[in-house]
Amino acid sequence: MSERLRTLSALIVIGVSLLISVLVLATDSTGVGDRVHSLAERLKCPICTSESVADSPSQVARDLYDLIGEQVADGWTNDDIFEFFVATYGEEVLLDPKASGVGIVLWIAPLAALAIGGAVIAGRRAGKHREISQAERSRIATALEEQG
Amino acid sequence: MIAAVGYAGILVAGISAIGLIVQGARSFSGTIGTDRLRLPAWGIAVGAIVAMGSLELALLTDDFSIEYVARNHSRDTPLVFTIAAGWASLEGSIVLWGLVLSGFMIAVLRSLDEDDRSGSGALAVMGLVALFFFGLMATAANPFTTLDIVPFDGSGANPLLQNHILMAIHPPMLYLGYIGFTVPFAFAISALVAGDGSTSWLQRTRRWTLIAWTFLTLGIVLGAWWSYEVLGWGGYWAWDPVENASLLPWLTATAFIHSSVVQRRRGMLQAWNMALVISTFALTILGTFLTRSGVVASVHSFTQSAIGPALMVFLVLILIGSFGLFALRAHLVASPPRLDSLASREGLFLLNNLLLAVFAFVVLIGTIYPLVLEAFSGDRVSVGAPWFDRAAIPLSLVLLLAMGLGPLTPYRFAAPDLMWRRIRGPLQAASIVSVGTVLAGVRPITVVATIWLSVFIVSGIATLAHQRARAAAAPYSKALSSLFRADPGFWGGMVSHVGVALLAIGIAFSGSFVTRQTIAFEPGESALFDGYTLTYEGPTLRDEPNRRVIGALFTISRGDTVLGTLEPRLNQYPNQVQPIPTPSVRTGLREDVYLSLVRIDSDGVTIDAFRFPLMWLLWSGALLIVAGGGWSFAGRKRRRELSAAKASTVV
Amino acid sequence: MSNRGRLLVISAVSLIAVVFAVVFSTRFGADPRLSPSPLIGNPVPDVTLDLVESDNSLRLRELAGQILVVNFWAPWCVPCRAEHSDLLALADGFEDLGVSVVGVVYQSRQDDVVAFLDELGRGYPVGMDDRSRAAIGFGVRGVPETYFVDRDGTVVAKITGPISLGLATATLDRIILGEPVESARTGEVQTQP
DSSP states (O other): OHHHHHHHHHHHHHHHHHHHHHHHHHTOOOOOOOHHHHHHHTBBOTTSSSOBTTTOOSHHHHHHHHHHHHHHHTTOOHHHHHHHHHHHHOGGGBSSOOSSGGGHHHHHHHHHHHHHHHHHHHHHHHTSOOOSOHHHHHHHHHHHHHHO | OHHHHHHHHHHHHHHHHHHHHHHHHHHHTTSSOGGGGHHHHHHHHHHHHHHHHHHHHHHHTTOTTBHHHHHHOOTTSOHHHHHHHHHHSHHHHHHHHHHHHHHHHHHHHHTOOSSOHHHHHHHHHHHHHHHHHHHHHHTTTOTTOBOSSOOSSOOOSOTTTTSOTHHHHHHHHHHHHHHHTHHHHHHHHHHHHHTOOSSHHHHHHHHHHHHHHHHHHHHHHHHHHHIIIIISSSOSOOOOHHHHHHHHHHHHHHHHHHHHHHHHHHOOOHHHHHHHHHHHHHHHHHHHHHHHSSOSOOTTOOOOOTHHHHHHHHHHHHHHHHHHHHHHHHHHHOOOOOOOOSSSHHHHHHHHHHHHHHHHHHHHHHHHHHHHHHHHHOOOOOOOHHHHHHHHHHHHHHHHHHHHHGGGSOSSOOOHHHHHHHHHHHHHHHHHHHHHHHHTTOOOHHHHHHHHHHHHHHHHHHHHHHHHHHHSSSOHHHHHHHHHHHOHHHHHHHHHHHHHHHHHHHHHHHHHSOEEEEEEEOTTOEEEETTEEEEEEEEEEEEETTEEEEEEEEEEEETTEEEEEEOOEEEEOTTOSSOEEEOEEEEOSSEEEEEEEEEEETTEEEEEEEEEETHHHHHHHHHHHHHHHHHHHHHHHHHHHHHHHHHHHHO | OOHHHHHHHHHHHHHHHHHHHHHHHTTTTOOTTOOOOTTTTSBOOOOEEEETTSSOEEEGGGGTTSEEEEEEEOTTOHHHHHHHHHHHHHHHHHGGGTEEEEEEEOSOOHHHHHHHHHHHOOOSOEEEOGGGHHHHHHTOOSBSEEEEEOTTSBEEEEEESOOOHHHHHHHHHHHHTTOOOOOEEOSOOBOOO
16 A cells, blocks of 8 residues: 555555646747857858867957858848858858768768667567566566565 | 987887797796796887987978988977877887887886796787887888988978977877777787686786776877867767777776776676676777778778778788687686676676677768778768767766766675665755756757766765765864865775766857857957957967968957957968868856857958857866876876785784 | 677777878868968958048949959068069069059058158058958958959959969960969968957
């Protein structure tokens, strides 16, 4: 009885917390984020080795940051802005390569690796032989754990 | 004179390495005993000590007839950076490499039995690696090249390297980690050649793996800390190729540490473990190559040099040689698949391995894809933080989930009712804390998820420790501490897990709630920054032996309370036009206030002011990971000594 | 593992290793920071400069019909000092052939520019680059960089690093004759003071 009570109270606590979190997060209008900054984070500072426009303390990066701010204020879309910078600095100005053309490999390869790895593990599981039923094993495991 | 002695040391070590390969192979085949390995192994060590000692002596005595000294040292260089100059530059770093490797070889030598085939084979493999590095020192990366015309003074070390004390410690830690992985690699190769399917290679190298992993972790953390303290852009991790190079072997080594537990407990994954160890070693060489060949542009990279091609050939030989061997012999050593159910601790270990392996693959692809693309098509792309983050964040979140579940999950099969009883406590704790943070205004969802997972991990571990200690006969606190001592491997790991949870919260908070503002001040002027008042008191100037330090003195206050002073600086080194900044950081319980000097002249200053919440959590989490690693190998040793002492009293 | 499996693993690893080797061999000695300009073959960016020691401004596109040599430089840039006399000579020598040299100051203060010109001489218009708009428009990565624009207003070549009179003259000769020209890299560029 107390076991069932514990389960019930745990479910209630978890359920209510989750519900509140989801409701609050879903109805939240703040946290859209600073568009200029997030754009600047995705563009490489042209005179730096690996820093973004947002991170670099150099004057050029600041000027670029301001320019992005003006472009955003003028109603440019993200793609317009990226295109503008690619036209002057080349593709390498994008720290987040486009999911097309030469950048496509970078998007497919990780997913492919995940899929292949998952398939290998699943295959391993399938290759095993069953001697005892799942229910039996569950009982044994529970009993063992209770003891130990 | 010093140069000749040092070079002789390199030659002695190199020749001894050949001796070790030959004798190791003979001992491996059973023709001679392992006592015959002692001479060549010590020969390498003595040669390496002589080489490193000579280089340090040359630096300390201002011997500018040696080119390395002339390029990396000057009479004004402070003592600590003079010593650090011995490994701060390319050739010296290879000498340190050789020295550390020889230290590991001596340690392996001392662990050998009289007739120890796998150990002898491992030493022969290590001899091969040593031969390569000492060969490099003797040819392409000779640190003892002399100059015909001896300059009066040297040009001094790279300003970035002599700007902060961390630069003296970070590389040796990283090397201890990198090079330590030679040991499990060598034992794995030895077992493969012998076709030895037992797990003795794993048992014998577990401690080395833990030591290497711990130092590698420490090295990475120190590197990140150095970035934060020196580079002045406020970050600690930029997904820079060289940073990635140190992360790659860490990821595969972390996978190995976990999967080796599965092998010890359940006898699975032998071949996979060997593949992981070989990959880890190959990745350390790749990292060395990327850092030292000048093929990638990085804030950390050494200048271009002739050792690039040599390292590349070595890497290719390792890849083809060891994976070729693996493909030919793995069936001899492979363990039978014994996975009963994916819903088990083994299953979670497999998930952990899958995710870490994919993580490593992602980092590898992102790091070298620009090079590959440019080589084949001439197109240039950059792969930067946004791309890496997109892959790393979901992978990390699932890893955290597996990390929370793993220690609570039984081996073989996790019965749902048992699992539920174990996880419901942590689940409730995680849900309550995260709903609290949501109501307190924490956004976005990734941060909330990180908090949820971190609390789940920590409370799960706490529950586990609590239950075990309560079940023990001894008084609670005593039972708790003996718990930690009894199984340092497991509980060291749990300490690291807690560290990861704290680190995750630190990363999520400091990354998501950073405030940055560029502020210009005239002398005496104040400005508001995120609730703080910064007042520019005036410029400061002092001449140190190796540099001129230009600072800007600020007082920082909150309301009417003066909290202290901050002095971001620019350091001007004689051998570089561009000054190196030293940001000034005020660490608090809530947040770090971080000031970096952008420009200073008589009219005033411009600074970048940052606010990073909970940075201390990030660093202490990172150090806790290291501490957990340290406990798992140091505690293990103590346990062995304890049992040895017990055994002797019984006799 | 089956024989075929083994063969597969070995050949895959060898292939990867060899690809690696090929990839990296092409990179030895190359400067990872050097990159081509996407501007070549495109119209000159529409930038306007505030001329130094003058109240006028200069819009580059208004110089259409002339051959342009647009030189980005800075008074704190060491190689720029070396190339300055060559630029003066170039401006002087090609003036009658319809070539205009324009200097664009990168990341500097006007006082320093005037001091530099006082020391090393004047001979062609020099403009300040407000908020780095010209540098951003041209995709400048450091100084000195020099862009060549033909009579149609198309950017045809870029010299990264200090120009030499010989190289610049040869480039201009080819542009005047309407022959194709190539970009070149002559040395280091400086990114910051």
